[in-house]
Amino acid sequence: MKTTIQFGPQHPVWVEPLRLKLTMDGEIVKDCELEAGFCHRGLEKKFEWDYNKGAYLSERICGICTQHHSTCYCTAVEGTMGLEIPRRAAVIRTIMLELERLHSHLLAIGLTLESIGFENLFMLCFRNREIVLDMFERTTGNRVLHGINIVGGVIRNIGPEMAKELEDFCDIMEKRCLDLKDMILKSYTIRERMQGVGVMSEQLARDLCVVGPVARGSNVPYDIRAVAPYVLYNEIKVKPIVETSGDCWARSVVRVRELFQSIDIIRQCIPLLADAGEDIFAKSKTLPEKEYFTRVEAPRGELFYYAKGKKSKEMDRIKVRTSTYGNGPGFVPLIKGSHLADVGLITITFDPCIGCFDR
Amino acid sequence: MDVKTVTQQEMQDVARRLRAAGTRLITIVGYDSGDTIQVSYFFQPFPEGKAETYRVVVPKHGGNEEVESITPIFPAAYIAENELAEMFGVHVKGVPGRFFLHESINAPLRRKAP
Amino acid sequence: MITLDDPIIWKIAFPAVMLILAPIIGGLLIGIDRKLTARLQNRAGPPIVQPFYDVLKLFGKEDKIVNKTYLVFAVAYLLTVVLSTGLLLFHYDLLVITFMFGLSFIFLVLAGYSVRSQFSYVGSNRELLQMLTYEPILLLVVFLDRLVTGSFQIDAIWSFTEPAKTEPLLYTLPLALLALFLILPIQLRKSPYDIAEAHQEIAQGPVTEYTGKFLGLVTIAHFYEVFFVLWFIGLYFVQNWAVRIGLMALAFLFSIVIDNVTARLRVDQMIRQVYIIGLLLIIVNLAYILITGKWIA
Amino acid sequence: MLKILANIGKNLISKPYTSNYPFTPYQHFPGVRADVTFDGTKCILCGLCQRSCPAECILIHKEQEQIEYLNTQCIRCGYCVRVCPTNAISQNEVYTKPSRQRLTVYTKVTNENAPVIKKRMAAEAAKKAAAEKPATAGTGPAKPAGEKKVDEKKTSA
Numbered sequence: 001m002k003t004t005i006q007f008g009p010q011h012p013v014w015v016e017p018l019r020l021k022l023t024m025d026g027e028i029v030k031d032c033e034l035e036a037g038f039c040h041r042g043l044e045k046k047f048e049w050d051y052n053k054g055a056y057l058s059e060r061i062c063g064i065c066t067q068h069h070s071t072c073y074c075t076a077v078e079g080t081m082g083l084e085i086p087r088r089a090a091v092i093r094t095i096m097l098e099l100e101r102l103h104s105h106l107l108a109i110g111l112t113l114e115s116i117g118f119e120n121l122f123m124l125c126f127r128n129r130e131i132v133l134d135m136f137e138r139t140t141g142n143r144v145l146h147g148i149n150i151v152g153g154v155i156r157n158i159g160p161e162m163a164k165e166l167e168d169f170c171d172i173m174e175k176r177c178l179d180l181k182d183m184i185l186k187s188y189t190i191r192e193r194m195q196g197v198g199v200m201s202e203q204l205a206r207d208l209c210v211v212g213p214v215a216r217g218s219n220v221p222y223d224i225r226a227v228a229p230y231v232l233y234n235e236i237k238v239k240p241i242v243e244t245s246g247d248c249w250a251r252s253v254v255r256v257r258e259l260f261q262s263i264d265i266i267r268q269c270i271p272l273l274a275d276a277g278e279d280i281f282a283k284s285k286t287l288p289e290k291e292y293f294t295r296v297e298a299p300r301g302e303l304f305y306y307a308k309g310k311k312s313k314e315m316d317r318i319k320v321r322t323s324t325y326g327n328g329p330g331f332v333p334l335i336k337g338s339h340l341a342d343v344g345l346i347t348i349t350f351d352p353c354i355g356c357f358d359r
Numbered sequence: 360m361d362v363k364t365v366t367q368q369e370m371q372d373v374a375r376r377l378r379a380a381g382t383r384l385i386t387i388v389g390y391d392s393g394d395t396i397q398v399s400y401f402f403q404p405f406p407e408g409k410a411e412t413y414r415v416v417v418p419k420h421g422g423n424e425e426v427e428s429i430t431p432i433f434p435a436a437y438i439a440e441n442e443l444a445e446m447f448g449v450h451v452k453g454v455p456g457r458f459f460l461h462e463s464i465n466a467p468l469r470r471k472a473p
Numbered sequence: 474m475i476t477l478d479d480p481i482i483w484k485i486a487f488p489a490v491m492l493i494l495a496p497i498i499g500g501l502l503i504g505i506d507r508k509l510t511a512r513l514q515n516r517a518g519p520p521i522v523q524p525f526y527d528v529l530k531l532f533g534k535e536d537k538i539v540n541k542t543y544l545v546f547a548v549a550y551l552l553t554v555v556l557s558t559g560l561l562l563f564h565y566d567l568l569v570i571t572f573m574f575g576l577s578f579i580f581l582v583l584a585g586y587s588v589r590s591q592f593s594y595v596g597s598n599r600e601l602l603q604m605l606t607y608e609p610i611l612l613l614v615v616f617l618d619r620l621v622t623g624s625f626q627i628d629a630i631w632s633f634t635e636p637a638k639t640e641p642l643l644y645t646l647p648l649a650l651l652a653l654f655l656i657l658p659i660q661l662r663k664s665p666y667d668i669a670e671a672h673q674e675i676a677q678g679p680v681t682e683y684t685g686k687f688l689g690l691v692t693i694a695h696f697y698e699v700f701f702v703l704w705f706i707g708l709y710f711v712q713n714w715a716v717r718i719g720l721m722a723l724a725f726l727f728s729i730v731i732d733n734v735t736a737r738l739r740v741d742q743m744i745r746q747v748y749i750i751g752l753l754l755i756i757v758n759l760a761y762i763l764i765t766g767k768w769i770a
Numbered sequence: 771m772l773k774i775l776a777n778i779g780k781n782l783i784s785k786p787y788t789s790n791y792p793f794t795p796y797q798h799f800p801g802v803r804a805d806v807t808f809d810g811t812k813c814i815l816c817g818l819c820q821r822s823c824p825a826e827c828i829l830i831h832k833e834q835e836q837i838e839y840l841n842t843q844c845i846r847c848g849y850c851v852r853v854c855p856t857n858a859i860s861q862n863e864v865y866t867k868p869s870r871q872r873l874t875v876y877t878k879v880t881n882e883n884a885p886v887i888k889k890r891m892a893a894e895a896a897k898k899a900a901a902e903k904p905a906t907a908g909t910g911p912a913k914p915a916g917e918k919k920v921d922e923k924k925t926s927a
Contacts, residue, residue: 005591013673026598027740037459044446045467053824056847115673117664117737120778123514127787134799141803147847155852182773189665189736206405209383209435222383227407292360293401293410295385304401306388321386321439329437340595341674341739358459515781517788734774 005340009038013115013344016354020331024340032335034328040358047318051077051151051287054315059145061320062356064107067100068298070149075230076307077151079292081285088276089153094232095166095269096146098262102173103132104299105255108351112252115348116193121183128176135169138162153281163270170263177259184256194249198334198346201246211326212301213258214350217251219244224297236268248349287313298323300351322356362399362412367427370400370415374429377402385410387439389447391470394419396447398426417449428453488562495558499696500524506729513733524696531689539588539682546584547687551694553577558701564627567615574701578604585679596678599740600669606744607656610751614649617755620762621645623769630711642709645767648758650709652751657728660702665735666743803848804865808837808877812858814884819850819859832886841866841873
């Protein structure tokens with residue numbers, strides 16, 4: 001019996017709308033078709049705007065990696081006008097980026113566990129994530145959309161007291177992440193469900209140019225922090241975390257291991273705050289008719305902004321290429337031939353962000 | 360940011376050469392400058408190297424512009440080429456040209472010729 | 474004058490009262506389950522009577538009727554579950570009870586097939602596979618009961634050797650009880666074997682299209698199911714009420730804890746695990762009965 | 771598996787992490803960026819905040835000399851606080867409760883240094899002077915200097 005299943009646009013496993021049209025043979029998926037664009041908001045057109053407002057607009061592209069989006073946008077615009085941001089601003093941006101990677105990865109791990117019906121660890125992940133959000137509220141004043149990046153620097157300083165708090169936070173977080181890692185890596189049922197499921201071979205990963213933990217789970221050590229360093233990653237060397245097997249398990253383990261990498265980077269950044277100057281903001285210049293592009297390693301992978309200015313306050317063209325945009329073509333070959341029970345799991349280990357995908 | 364401007368035929372050769380060298384495609388960016396449509400291809404050499412940019416300039420003539428597809432060479436270009444086609448109303452050979460937008464919306468980023 | 478020792482109390486009055494109380498007990502158990510699960514996940518959780526609030530709310534809702542067959546199957550599902558619970562309480566034939574309980578699952582499966590919803594179809598397929606998984610184990614357990622009691626009648630569990638003091642089933646069939654514990658998550662629809670109602674994969678499985686009153690009926694049927702399954706496990710120690718209720722509570726807690734420490738498995742993994750472990754347990758138990766000569770032909 | 775069992779045991783005896791939300795409200799940390807308030811005595815009605823607001827939630831009415839702030843449309847980015855030349859805008863730590871109506875806050879500007887008001891006062895003074903010469907006084911009364919009034923515009927369902 002052949003049936004066609006419309007997996008989405010509304011489906012419990014994804015919060016956001018994406019449609020997979022699955023042709024089934026019993027429990028096995030024979031064919032798969034990807035359809036996107038359910039939340040296309042025309043943001044690239046809207047970006048032809050006052051460049052100062054663009055930083056706030058770019059945060060709204062995605063609710064999870066807001067800091068990465070606005071940092072990437074600001075770096076691109078600063079690049080067109082040849083602006084150098086103060087060192088303190090760069091350190092603060094780096095700390096925020098890594099904090100955000102922490103909370104995004106915890107979210108992704110939690111959702112992965114939820115998609116295989118493990119509600120208990122899902123709750124644990126979200127509880128740990130809550131601590132990171134509290135930290136955000138203390139440092140930036142907002143929980144999710146931080147709004148501290150503007151073209152030329154940041155608007156909130158991290159003082160010595162806050163730096164102390166951040167250090168304490170790192171200790172607590174590391175302990176909790178170690179617990180979480182133990183629980184995930186040693187659970188029999190999670191291994192049973194995730195190992196050998198949705199294998200993306202190294203060749204396929206190179207062909208489709210997938211990014212982020214998806215690529216690193218398939219033995220492709222592609223990390224923008226190492227390949228093309230931005231803000232402070234020239235000083236803080238990052239070694240890409242790589243797993244070889246390429247299945248759902250590998251992708252999740254990459255995320256679990258990157259939690260510790262992020263905590264480590266935050267710890268390295270905090271002492272740099274002490275001897276960075278007090279300046280956190282450089283006055284922006286006029287926008288020349290130039291083009292520039294920047295890339296940032298967002299939690300889901302490489303994030304790309306292309307900016308082109310014209311001789312006015314408004315931007316001429318902004319192109320946003322998000323990480324799910326790069327990973328999107330990877331869904332189809334992996335889902336073909338898998339079980340229906342694994343479709344949600346495979347897609348959620350890509351950590352899809354449809355808001356990013358459609359823009 | 361240094362850009363090498365090439366013709367469409369040269370672009371195919373460039374893409375083949377880069378593919379053989381193991382280069383990654385970052386994305387394809389379209390830009391409407393009024394009388395031309397500029398298509399920029401961004402590549403990242405892997406495992407290390409500086410990003411390269413190639414640009415194809417397509418003169419506008421009333422919505423019948425044709426761009427050669429590099430999807431057969433780089434499978435990763437599929438979504439980007441579809442988006443290029445639907446956003447700028449150009450015809451990219453070999454891709455359906457609809458991915459994000461509904462059929463009723465036509466080339467929102469295309470500008471009027473000055 | 475009817476005294477407590479009068480058989481009429483234990484044969485008619487008590488089962489009748491229990492049959493009326495069954496949905497209330499089942500609902501309370503589900504409420505406790507939700508509260509306890511929430512506490513295990515460090516949440517506050519809903520009040521214990523929340524399942525009743527849910528059902529009351531469902532009965533006040535508007536129905537969206539997909540087709541009439543679907544509704545008939547919902548009622549049939551409820552009735553068969555009530556019937557099997559009643560048969561169990563009134564000490565009927567164990568084999569008939571097992572098949573009647575299986576029949577209720579069949580009605581649920583048919584309900585899933587009767588609507589044109591893909592998730593319902595897949596859910597029904599999985600429900601059927603789950604039934605094929607747990608039904609052989611359950612039947613074999615019933616056969617083992619028959620072997621040691623000499624009859625399929627539930628009454629025989631009390632009185633199979635008339636003059637001597639009866640021996641609890643737990644002493645002769647401990648591994649069969651473990652096999653029942655193994656299929657417990659399937660019957661209670663809990664992780665790791667809640668495959669048919671995996672809402673992350675196929676919405677709600679066969680009951681996806683139910684709304685309003687009929688979803689309420691299905692929920693009430695689930696209350697009965699919980700009661701039935703636990704009562705069935707209680708048969709393993711009927712001699713002492715304290716031990717009997719303790720056994721039921723153990724099974725209940727076991728299902729909750731297992732629900733919280735495991736992920737959901739796939740259908741093929743479920744079939745493999747349940748068949749291999751369940752059959753092994755039953756064969757070992759059978760060998761034990763045969764060797765010790767506890768069996769009655 | 772054992773680690774998870776230990777964890778759920780620990781969870782069982784510890785206090786629940788979740789709170790009974792509407793009854794025990796969430797306590798924000800100090801320094802949170804919430805609603806924006808306008809100081810009518812400092813504002814000079816330059817309109818810079820209106821032009822720089824990304825959410826377009828500030829409307830400056832120069833004729834009525836008041837600021838219209840669409841509370842429910844505001845994204846609390848704090849950019850207006852940065853751009854204001856006279857520090858008339860401040861961001862407090864209290865969030866508006868969710869509501870079914872659109873909340874609009876009007877602030878009356880009473881700063882006499884504002885160019886618009888200066889011009890009006892000058893015109894009024896000239897008019898008064900012109901009126902006083904031929905006949906008795908009696909021009910338009912001074913506008914009510916209401917500091918701030920909250921108006922709830924009800925959206926029709």
